[in-house]
Amino acid sequence: MSDLTHLTIAEALKGLENKDFTSVELTEAHIKAGEAAKDLNCYITETPDQAMEMAKASDAKRASGQAGILEGIPLAIKDLFCTEGVQTTAASHILEGFVPQYESTVTANLFGEGAVMLGKANLDEFAMGSSNTTSYFGNVINPWRAEDGADRTPGGSSGGSASAVAARIAMGATGTDTGGSIRQPAAFCGIAGVKPTYGRCSRWGTVAFASSLDQAGTFARTVEDNALMLRAMSGHDPKDSTSAQHAVPDFAAAMTGDIKGLKVGIPKEYRVDGMPAEIEALWQKGIEWLKGEGAEIVDVSLPHTKYALPTYYIIAPAEASSNLARYDGVKYGYRADENQLSDMYKKTRAEGFGDEVKRRIMIGAYVLSAGYYDAYYIKAQQVRRQILNDFLEAYKQCDVLLTPTAPSSAFVIGENEDDPIKMYLNDVFTVPASLAGLPGMSVPAGLDAAGLPLGLQLISKPWDEEMLFKVGGVIEKCANFSALPQGLIKKAA
């Protein structure tokens, strides 16, 4: 049965439809694979009993002829989505033991379409990080290794989700992307990941980090599988005033393979100093692939690119300091034992939050404080508009942008920890699209000399995720990425 865990979601749906196997068998295979891969620490909470119940119900639903888009498919759910009756921690001590009494809209949509939940996936605390090393519940390990044998980061913040999908212990996973938290881990783990347009998925019931940037998205091993998942979880939700009324298209139908005449923009500012030659070469390869399939390559300029990270590190902490004010030990979560209310607040937060979260809350409080608000926060919002305008100008010349996803492959756990800025630079290629609210996708496109996966990023116009799937499908075909993480090769042998 172990080969069930190597199927794509699309293949599994066919197998279920043909009665080759049941969701119970498919789910059981993934639970067993997960038990054998516990050292990766992908999950904060595993829900095997619930998964088997959901699988049984799904088999019955399919038998009655009411199969949903993801009927019977076992998924990992990032532990930032509230799940009714199942602990939801945001990887923080301050939410340890919190059991939501309601279901997030994204997970409700997925379960409504038949998805089965395997467990709650590990992440950086409150999704703040690029290496999944800020989780209160321990680091996640990337199943990919280089010759040095060292444990590598799966990226972050959605590290558990990406690692689980790469390790074949989940068929797909939900993620959230605030500044690159889906695209960078997808690249580091050799899988595909999609951050849709801001407003495509409801944020209701998702633990908030930076509300004007947070957007739910998908991880899976193929572009098509991402399309299926995104269709199932998207849509307008009256409970989120920023979720858009746009109709949800059949994203997979956009994968026609025909990109003749499409204009692909190459932003010159993404050629950053110190980028490894292998990544530059892979980017060039991507350009050649798309050219070979009939696309036209256009050089474009996004002049404010270098200001995207500093802009992000004002806006995201500002929104975080405001959002995280709710964790005060009163209504839910951790409470420090103090006799005075104000002491209880301060101790609860000091003991409940980790170092990176505290740093960001303090930066946020500082840039919003009297006397600094205009100089930092308003200024950042003005530059944010200039970054958005850069993209809108570029889209007058092209249909989609092609860039590398991250400036390196997966690094060894512990690297980049000495200086927060070094860690922040991981998101140099993903943050600009986040600030502009644009949809982006990372597609696995090759391996570096150390045998670690590298991804290419596509960024399209607002609400044009179909363009990502169309072009992403072509890159996937040309790259023909079939390498397996080393851990899985050993197991198979």
Next chain:
Amino acid sequence: MSMDINTVHKVARLAALDIDDAGAEKIAPQLSNILGFIEQLSEVNTEGVEPLANVVDIELALRKDEITDGDCREKVLANAPEETQGFFVVPKVVEQES
């Protein structure tokens, strides 16, 4: 710009975070480093640029003024660290005369 210890204490108070002098000494250079990084923005000419608060180009919708949620006290209290008789319980707020 560098953040001194007094500023760290002030910001910690604004953020309701307990921090001692040793903690403030440790975090001050880290925060200063981040502030130095974000200060790059001062070189951008933003004169006359409208600040962008949200990228979503939709108007906030109005709905009928009717009750759509509520009447679920037990659920609201389910995760309370301490509760009694339908209320959240917190440490005393009023100062005691001694």
